[in-house]
Amino acid sequence: MKIHLAAPRGFCAGVNMAVESLEIALEAMGPPVYVYHEIVHNQYVVRTFRSKGAVFVNELTDVPEGATVLFSAHGVAPATRELAKQRNLTAIDATCPLVTKVHLEAIRYAKQGYTIFLIGHDGHDEVIGTMGEAPEAIILVETEEDVDKLDVSDESKLAYLTQTTLSVDDATRIINRLKARFPELKGPPKDDICYATQNRQEAVRLLSDAADAVIVLGSQNSSNSQRLRELAESPDRPAFLIDGPEDLSVDQFQADWTVLVTAGASAPESVVNATIQWLEENFAAEVELKTVREEKVSFPLPKPLRQYAKK
Missing domain, CATH: 3.40.1010.20 (4-hydroxy-3-methylbut-2-enyl diphosphate reductase, catalytic domain)
Structure with missing residues (x-):
């Protein structure tokens, strides 16, 4: 063979940053360190961290008040950040910067009065976080067929964004279908797919x-x-x-x-x-x-952890 x-x-660089963040948090602050959702979508990584004292939760209400919580690489909605403040949690944000970029694009388009088509998968952590930035302005589009069912009041102010982990080919087909139906559609200055x-x-x-x-x-x-x-x-x-x-x-x-x-x-x-x-x-x-290609990308640790990083 x-x-x-x-x-x-x-x-990737975002996963490296998130995994290193949780490793440093466990070492510097001691277990338990709570993690909102899985740190990354990999069962081996999750099991390994669980054995070291990480506690993965799907609801912030499961985190004791005043405890440390780490937000995963997939990002969270503003409402989640606000709830963390209300519960006096020490929040460490390990969101991938490329996901943060999509969040900021959603905020910018929404403030300008655009209706935003978010191309992605319903229920995915990243999609939930992005839609939480401007829920009143974002419509989820999962397939080419979804494009044909869209009903918007103002076709002159439309924009699209994408989940960062999509198939390039699938996303391109949906984007082309959107552009064919809505010629004035705007998109991000740079591709969202990481x-x-x-x-x-x-x-x-x-x-x-x-x-x-x-x-x-x-x-x-x-x-x-x-x-x-x-x-x-x-x-x-x-x-x-x-x-x-x-x-x-x-x-x-x-x-x-x-x-x-x-x-x-x-x-x-x-x-x-x-x-x-x-x-x-x-x-x-x-x-x-x-x-096929060399990668040399790296992302900095979240600010609260940089003092603990090995020089």
């Missing part, structure tokens, strides 16, 4: 044709990991979205296959390595790195 190991893959999501999709698009199967490391609730699986899968090429090698079986593969291995932006490199080791042990696989 040959393994083509995609690069870039795995943790660089890491685009780069990982590009790598899969360019490398998957040479593979007999594709393994995507990532959890089922990870939007960007699901998009990688969808992009890789074809009628004659299976694609497996897994948390780790424990989700695989030898009868899914043939010994002479070429297997592309990649990872979503919230999947740690340790599970990639464990999966490669499993393939090596079961199929005497040989690994070849396939680099």
Whole structure:
């Protein structure tokens, strides 16, 4: 077996920042540190932090008054920040700066009186946070078919934004449909879909044709990991979205296959390595790195944690 190991893959700058933030908070402040929603959408990361004393909650009312709470990489709505203040919580904001950018765009368009079409997935943490910035001005659009059902009173003041972890191809199709129906539609000056999501999709698009199967490391609730699986899968090429090698079986593969291995932006490199080791042990696989693009992006820690960071 040959393994083509995609690069870039795995943790993006926003996830690196969020994970490091929680590590430092646990070390500096001691457990428990409460986290509003999952720190990132990866079960391995969540389990690891839970074992270190992180407590993940879906409601801020589950956080004791005066405790420390960390907001995840996906961002939160203003109402959540206000509730944290009311409960006297020490809030550490680990929102990815690229998500914050979308929030600020939503605020700007809403203040200018625009109706905003937010392209994204209903119920996703990032979408909930963005819509919370201007709920009266934002309409969620999930599919091309949704575009045909839109009913707005003023077609001269329309704008669109997107969830940062979407499929580039899917988002482009919806945007083109919106522009065809609403010619005066405005968009952000720069794409909302994050660089890491685009780069990982590009790598899969360019490398998957040479593979007999594709393994995507990532959890089922990870939007960007699901998009990688969808992009890789074809009628004659299976694609497996897994948390780790424990989700695989030898009868899914043939010994002479070429297997592309990649990872979503919230999947740690340790599970990639464990999966490669499993393939090596079961199929005497040989690994070849396939680099499509270099990434050198990094984001600073939240201000309250910078004093604790190792120099």
